[in-house]
Amino acid sequence: MTHRSFTAKDAALTINYIGFVFRTLTNEGYHSEALLKNTGLTEQAFIDPDFRCSFEQHQTFVKNAIHETRDPHLGPRMGARFNPINIGLPASAAMSSDIFSTALDTLKQFISLNFSIVSLDFYQQDEQLILHWQSAVDVSDIEYFVMGSCVAVTENLLALLLGESVVIEYAELAVPTPPGWEKFQSNINFDVRFDAPFNRLVLPAHYLTKPLAGTDPIVHQHMLRLCEKQLAESFYDEGIEAQVTRYIHRRHFHSVPIEETAAELGLSERSLRRQLSLSGSSYKTLIDDVRAARAKELLAISGLPISTIAYDLGFSDPSNFARSFKRWTALSPLEFRETRSARC
Incomplete structure (x- = not known):
């Protein structure tokens, strides 16, 4: 089937x-x-x-x-x-x-x-x-x-x-x-x-x-x-968001082009966009959510320098990472890390 x-x-x-x-x-x-x-x-x-x-x-x-x-x-x-x-x-x-x-x-x-x-x-x-x-x-x-x-x-x-x-x-x-x-x-x-x-x-x-x-x-x-x-015998596989998320994980949380992800999933770019839209999501939203979650995890549980985390996530320099992170969370990476440390 x-x-x-x-x-x-x-x-x-x-x-x-x-x-x-x-x-x-x-x-x-x-x-x-x-x-x-x-x-x-x-x-x-x-x-x-x-x-x-x-x-x-x-x-x-x-x-x-x-x-x-x-x-x-x-x-x-x-x-x-x-x-x-x-x-x-x-x-x-x-x-x-x-x-x-x-x-x-x-x-x-x-x-x-x-x-x-x-x-x-x-x-x-x-x-x-x-x-x-x-x-x-x-x-x-x-x-x-x-x-x-x-x-x-x-x-x-x-x-x-x-x-x-x-x-x-x-x-x-x-x-x-x-x-x-x-x-x-x-x-x-x-x-x-x-x-x-x-x-x-x-x-x-x-x-x-x-x-x-x-x-x-x-x-x-x-x-x-x-x-x-x-x-x-099941007709359905896992959800399209889960498949995209899993592939981004495999690509080390980098900003993977949509055409690459679509090809990996055996879909056209148009079909992938349509399926995500039907699920109430978008490729950019998923990419941002997955990378933001990984960034939060590394900032919260590791002692890695912020610059290292930025490069690990595929950013060309720490300032680009800081701008993206503030857009995701309304906090700078340092502010987020300090907030998490204060809670623990």
């Missing part, structure tokens, strides 16, 4: 998680009509395993749910109640892995089968293991719901895999501190840092080699085959 990238208007997103949110809220007495208002979704859709919704429908449902519950923390609150077993085949394949790093590789490859709005990556940085969640489309209007849900679901999944209740050192979310956080933070078992460059979870790197209690090589291979089969 031919795969293609999806946009915000395509019926490409699985509804496992928002289906759980819908059932939970209706069981608590919230009216389905209010939750589904202007979504084009029906109650029947939430029990259809083959149903896919568009991101626009997903976003409208989430906004309705937050409005009806008057709970800005609905994402992490629901995520904490979501059983990670219900991630489905990817969770089963991960749980039967030999060691934790194999489980993470499995989730990285297949998590989109049932959580298609996000992708997962991980890497080791000194003594820390970084889990990096990235959205497949522009979720900026509901980013705290999406990434707060990811953090809470991941915490429960890690506890299930590793057999330990608290393994996360801290989380970073690329959103402002939400209203009422001071009261809600007692529900979280680790520190959460807001206004971060990326959405990440940080835990000790020694977990990578930890054997898993549920390891079973036969079950693992069987689950992998089922995941591969389901992935092969």
